[in-house]
């Protein structure tokens with residue numbers, strides 16, 4: 164009968180095994196160094212983007228590092244079944260899906276007056292009955308100024324206050340726009356944009372493209388928007404004050420729920436799906452997928468939206484991210500912002516802007 168005990172390891176065998184372990188460790192360390200950007204000091208890191216937002220807006224503990232001023236809203240989405248041929252997600256079947264949302268202003272300053280920017284944002288988290296979630300953050304502009312995280316970083320740098328004056332260098336932003344012609348469509352929109360008097364009358368756009376996928380594995384590139392059913396859109400008047408958006412929302416909700424139509428715009432072959440700075444030609448086919456209903460609001464410092472990271476890459480099956488490089492950058496930057504603000508949450512009520520209810 165053969166002896167089952169393996170022969171003792173020679174010194175050479177032991178050295179070979181140790182070398183093998185060392186090689187595996189070296190590969191793991193190199194992978195971590197690559198992912199964290201240590202091997203390439205030129206590589207843009209999520210923390211660089213969030214640090215630049217902080218430099219431009221100041222640090223306001225507990226608040227989002229961008230879109231800091233906002234309010235939570237609660238409601239539901241009522242699907243109408245019309246998108247079911249294009250997407251396998253049950254969110255588009257007939258029926259209700261609960262939603263936790265957040266309206267906000269795009270700036271890292273929670274004290275910014277509501278007239279400071281002509282932009283408003285709307286973020287949504289749909290909680291599907293099958294346990295999946297769909298999170299989306301939409302803006303009221305139709306296109307993003309730039310198409311890459313690197314260009315967005317350069318734009319943030321152009322807006323950095325000069326320590327000597329406390330304001331950005333006057334020629335920095337014009338120089339940035341001149342060297343980034345892709346900002347043209349955004350600048351054309353800005354020319355006619357005015358701060359609205361209400362969150363309820365705005366259209367909010369996904370801007371980034373995504374894919375809908377159906378049970379046969381077919382994919383259709385789309386951009387979506389929620390289009391208000393309220394029709395009394397007006398710009399904010401000169402005496403509107405600094406914090407009228409929340410008061411307007413409370414007044415409207417006291418009169419009943421607010422509604423938006425969720426509209427999908429379908430790309431045609433050749434439409435750019437990886438560049439959020441480029442609009443798609445007018446006249447693209449659209450499909451209305453259902454109605455978003457907002458029933459009540461909550462203060463953001465204690466409401467259900469506070470601890471939600473509206474990462475746009477969290478998608479249910481039946482919706483897929485495109486290759487737009489902004490999507491991955493957003494996901495990473497929102498995580499960095501989320502980790503910072505959730506570690507400071509105990510400081511929130513002490514820092515709450517005037518008028519924001521304490522928890």
Ligand code: HEM
Nearest residue numbers: 212227229230265284286300301302370492496497500501
């Ligand atoms: C590289 C480009 C971008 C960067 C670095 C960036 C960064 C950020 C950060 C750090 C936050 C705060 C996240 C949190 O703490 O929860 C935020 C919020 C937000 N961003 Fe972006 N963003 C980018 C592009 C975009 C684009 C293209 C859109 C298009 C619609 C967008 C829409 C929003 C919205 C709606 C919010 C507010 C979410 C909420 O209400 O909680 N962002 N962004």
